[in-house]
Amino acid sequence: MGYTSKNNRRPFESASKASHHHIINDAEVQAVMKRLEEPPQADDVSVEQLIEDFEPSENNPVEAIIAVDGGYTEVILNKDFPSRTIHFLQFGALFFKLEDLAEIDSSAFIDPKDMAKLKKIQRLKLALPTRNLCFKDSRTLKDTVLKAIYEFCLNNDLDEDKTLIDTLAWFIFRKYKQGQITEQDKCYYLATNPLSPDGNQVRLLEAEMNIDYSFNCPETGGKIYLTDIFRLHEVIDEETGAAGILGYLVNVIEHLIIIHLIRLLYNKQPEMLKKVLFIKDGSTGFFGQTARLHVPMKDLVNWLFNKHNVLLAGLEKSGAFVDHAQNMQNQLQPGKALIAFLGLMRYT
Template identity: 70%
Template structure:
């Protein structure tokens, strides 16, 4: 890494234009390159065994769509101290009726009032200290980040009568089961204690949680926040900062928003729940430090599928599976879904044999992936929740497969490659651009703090 010129009095140190030959001619580097394995080209991939013909249902039970997405941007607080940063996050839940979209689709011209029907969105925001700063009432960056996240969950309700933190408790301790809960449902094993240096595990019992959603720490006498079960404290460093938690945090908040809306519908209009399609930007799973949350999510999905139904889909816009979908676009027939098995994933997409005893991503995902080519030729990577992950799933293992695929095809959007209208729209409404949003937020943050 070269030197920068902070005061513009000296030239920048530029990288060498000739050092690459040391790498190219190094025998150890050459030896390593010869050992690299990559999946075979797509021309040799047999697709017929895993293909499922898309058969739209006679009637579409979906009457409304809720799309959830989130985004964030960095703000440098001091021009002369660029490593002092915070991040601004924004999340949105977009709601619109299927009939409103159909009317807009039939219109020769789209009036502003028509688009207004499709922008019923609830936004929530979070300002998070991420590097070389802290809250005035906290001593460290780590405690500042954890407290900020806890307060975010405590204060936000999405215009409902319960907060996100209350929904988190409802979700984690399986309160939706009512009197059918067992002892395991009423406790949570936190792998590392955020209040101690040793980071020993601690068991959190629901009965010990106070009205502020905190638990007593058996080692320090302090209070452990319910949001500490995300285990984000494990990847926060006082020197390198907290930027490593952002992807995990955004994904978790998006999930909790969906769970929050599901809970409210169950309490107020349970019959409506099976008529709403929830769309999440990204795959269906919890990753990194938050991966343990996939277990209560799988329990909730099973409970909903057994009690009535749940229509939920994750739409991926980037990554290895999306790249692979683009590669096989010419060989996959229109109106066909490809149900991905472990053998297929590890042979043609990911470079590894996988675990012979457990399904792909069984420690993080609660759904299976499907590559879907619509009748018009658009490619989509769709994740669908399942009761149980399998190494060789079939279409029979994917509840509501044809219903969800029918709505994916109906919601196509020509703004971007393989885009869905609700996902593209909610992303436009909550994303924060590099210019001018980032510069405006930087000025806002600097002025507010100073």
């Protein structure tokens, strides 16, 4: 086992790997290895029927691109108490015109002024206590984290007249349907009430939502925030902390920013929905505790398809899908494309 030094009393020592060969050669480990089924390699799969000629459209409708990305960094507040941590999350929405990108691509030399056209970034920041910390007006880490996420969505608007949490209400309660909203659209069933001692389900009615986007808990009388529908309270532990929610949180806020911008276009220039491509960093799916949000996302996307349009793509730079693509790339010649259906089925 490795250890670190406090007050420089002894040198840092990483965990030794000298005995790893005993694990590799262990009979039980070998037995497990023999039972594992490895997926076939590209050379063992026939993909000819999935390969098609790629012919760029002569009339590309896309005129602008909006790319949304998020990330986080851990910071130890007190070096004498390293188990107290806070994470800084930052989200960026980058807007640029396709003609600016094409112009730069064709230039032999890139002028810094040209690059500035591609850096119209809106940045949002969130400081999130994640272990052994809480706000002065909160009793637990869970209360602190849920309040921080709620206040982040309540106070950020990307320089528009509506905040992120107002967009969340617009999204969850299907307000974009206007006169076609059903009674089912006006309520949301939260699988676990964050204030319930027994973790009971709670029904959130739009008509009972307070002006600050909160609901009165039927069991305790406390506040349930609209952002609690992310269900991140289910994976916050007072002892081990809240670091486990960060991947889910970044993903859901990236989605929320895109929905916020879609709402802006939908209300002010709906015809632009056919001309703007949204690119999200990572998959366009919802996972873990946030997985149920795929239902209202599917409703929104289908509504836009029927009424206007929406152009949305996810960009993955690592993971199983990227490994698969790299494994397949040698089978593709220039001007060819491999048709895959996984990404197309995220919202269907």
